[in-house]
Amino acid sequence: MRRQTIRDLAKAAGVSISTASNALNGTGRTNAETIERVKRVAEEIGFRPNALARGLLTKRSHAIGMLTNDTYGRLTLPMAAGVSEVLVDHGLSVFLCATNNDPRLARLHLETLLDRQVDGIIFTATRLDLKPPPELAKLSIPVVYAFAEGPADSISFFPDDAQGARLAVEHLQALGRSRILHITGPEDYLAVRVRAKAYRECVGPKAEVLYGDWSEEWGHEAIQQIFARGDARPDAIFCGNDEIARGVIDALRDKELAVPADIAVVGFDNWEVISRQTRPPLTTIDMELKEIGHQAGLAILSLTKGETVPTGITRLPCRLIARQSCGGPPD
Amino acid sequence: MRRQTIRDLAKAAGVSISTASNALNGTGRTNAETIERVKRVAEEIGFRPNALARGLLTKRSHAIGMLTNDTYGRLTLPMAAGVSEVLVDHGLSVFLCATNNDPRLARLHLETLLDRQVDGIIFTATRLDLKPPPELAKLSIPVVYAFAEGPADSISFFPDDAQGARLAVEHLQALGRSRILHITGPEDYLAVRVRAKAYRECVGPKAEVLYGDWSEEWGHEAIQQIFARGDARPDAIFCGNDEIARGVIDALRDKELAVPADIAVVGFDNWEVISRQTRPPLTTIDMELKEIGHQAGLAILSLTKGETVPTGITRLPCRLIARQSCGGPPD
DNA sequence: AGATGTAGATAAAACCTTTTATCAGAAATA
DNA sequence: TATTTCTGATAAAAGGTTTTATCTACATCT
DSSP, rough: OOOHHHHHHHHHTTHHHHHEEEEEEEESOOOOOHHHHHHHHHHHHHHHHHHHHHHHHOOOOOOEEEEEEESSTTTTHHHHHHHHHHHTTTTEEEEEEOOOOOOHHHHHHHHHHHHHOOOOOEOSSSTTTTOOOOGGGGSSSSSESSSSSSSSTOEEEEOOOOOHHHHHHHHHHHTTTOOOEEESSSSSSSHHHHHHEEEHHHHHOOOOOOOOOHHHHHHHHHHHHHHHHHOOOOOOEEEHHHHHHHHHHHHHHHTTTTTTTOOEEESSSSOOHTTTTTTOOOOEOOHHHHHHHHHHHHHHHHHHOOOOOEEEEEEEOEEEEOOOTTTTOOO | OOOHHHHHHHHHTSHHHHHHHHHHOSSOOOOOHHHHHHHHHHHHHHHOOHHHHHHHSSSSSEEEEEEESSSSOOHHHHHHHHHHHHHTTTTOEEEEEOOTOHHHHHHHHHHHHHTOOOSSSEEEEESSOOOOGGHHHHHHHHOEEEOOOOOOTTTEEEOOOHHHHHHHHHHHTTTTTOOOEESSOOTTSSHHHHHHHHHHHHHGGGOOOOOOOOOOOHHHHHHHHHHHHHHSSSSSSSSSHHHHOOOOOOHHTTTTOTTTOOEEEESSSSHHHHHSSSSSSSSSEEOHHHHHHHHHHHHHHHHHHOOOOOOOEEEEEEEEEEEESSOOOOO
């Protein structure tokens, strides 16, 4: 059956179109019982306003675009969930656009989004230092960057990598560990450098950082290197991500060293498929990606309402998830 | 600056609004050089049609909704990527709606999608036997089910679990293994039963299935059970997913059994973070989720164009990814 | 009584596009 | 020459909503 229009509603409720509209939206001056009646009839005949028509007139589509550079990887997805969670109750829908790191595709998606009159755009990436498409800066609609750094005077949300690193190191120190090593990912990642710096500041002169790739394999190999050269053995290792940590733990077991008794291990990411399954389960740093999504969603929400939001980078705190790889949860 | 409308375009090109529209869309009768001129001017002034206005009139929004029951899990996302990939070049955008298994949220999203006049809906789930919301069946717009079974006469796309299981078992048999065990997930999963059945048919009377949960932990424990009872040891294990396979491999290493020399192992899912990182890397079955997304996208595309698509369940073939856990890739 | 104010309702314009029906003029036909 | 056919262009309607300005009753005030 044909969808009911406001014209049908007006006729069924015995009022004019404008009155029907006013009654539903609470605009204009309308008698209380008229409002009541219109709403009841609307419910009865199943009237729901056409979002296209409404958007055309109000110039607000109540939709936003989410532009992500990867094919729905593990970093962007919790963020997308966070964004969506915040927005759904405000009637905002999300267009998901995976650019797959292809500039042509990014432009194509962007144009389509603009044609659809989206109220705003959230750009997310898999790397903090990945440059967002420059076209974004020139748009007249609000843009928010999540896990990516926008141009000057834009609004960006980051995990606080330095604080996360401190959290890890200080946790180890509080447990009495002093010879703490840092095995991490490639040095050309911004996050890697930020964390390494914070680590160095906490640990002092004895700090030592081993850069490699993000794999379990590298965690393994790093342990071989350490033990091959045979100088003073560390009593704790802070790893750049959970995969490396898993490799480290496995390598230590092969060497018949006990975790955490001999060496404590902390990971980064709290990627549960790994961190819960290591033996012992991994104490790690959670970047609270969903919370980043929440904040980005709230920011875009405020902006579309015309409210102002402070510009610049907001670093959101990480959280330590205590499991058994450092000596058991506080408990 | 204000967005250019077709009125601006018409004025700039010195033609009427209707001519401008006809020229751009190739409708009506229009002189070749007029078309050329209008298009050039459109490019110059940066005119792009307002999708809302167009959709209002044509009753086709060129957008579809993707309803997924989980919070952006690892199964639905590759599918979403596949859908988007196929549709973007046809100008269709995708609203991503995560219902988080909450019926209230599902209804809310569905209503919003209908208000937005989407041209179709793709429903995806994390389990084949999860019942989609019944409201979907009654819609007047096309609906396609991916990784979920719709009602009779609907259109569904599944991975071919039986074929996938056969692929695994036959691969092992071709490598000369004969005592093949199956360690898998909970029996109340449809996919688990289908795979187990196919496994039994391939292996014959010596078949043995151990049901548990989807965890690495269970893979571990299953190996303990097998060896505790001490009868003839298997020479190959077909696992229900990669996590179980990883647990199995680790447990075998603890028992100083060589993989694949003593026992070959095959996984299921090709979840790369696991399957590439086991030692040795895991031979496994890929469900080709992205391809399922492609097919679902193509189906919805045809349907929105009014073409007909055969109803029923289409099972798409799985693919064997040969790594080292069965005796090395063909290389 | 006449002027003023107010509550409640409404007609009509606006948003931007596509599409139908109409029109003017040129070319072809009778 | 008068009539028909055809090309190319256009005015106007339509789509479903919000909003502005207008209108009618009726109550209040002087």
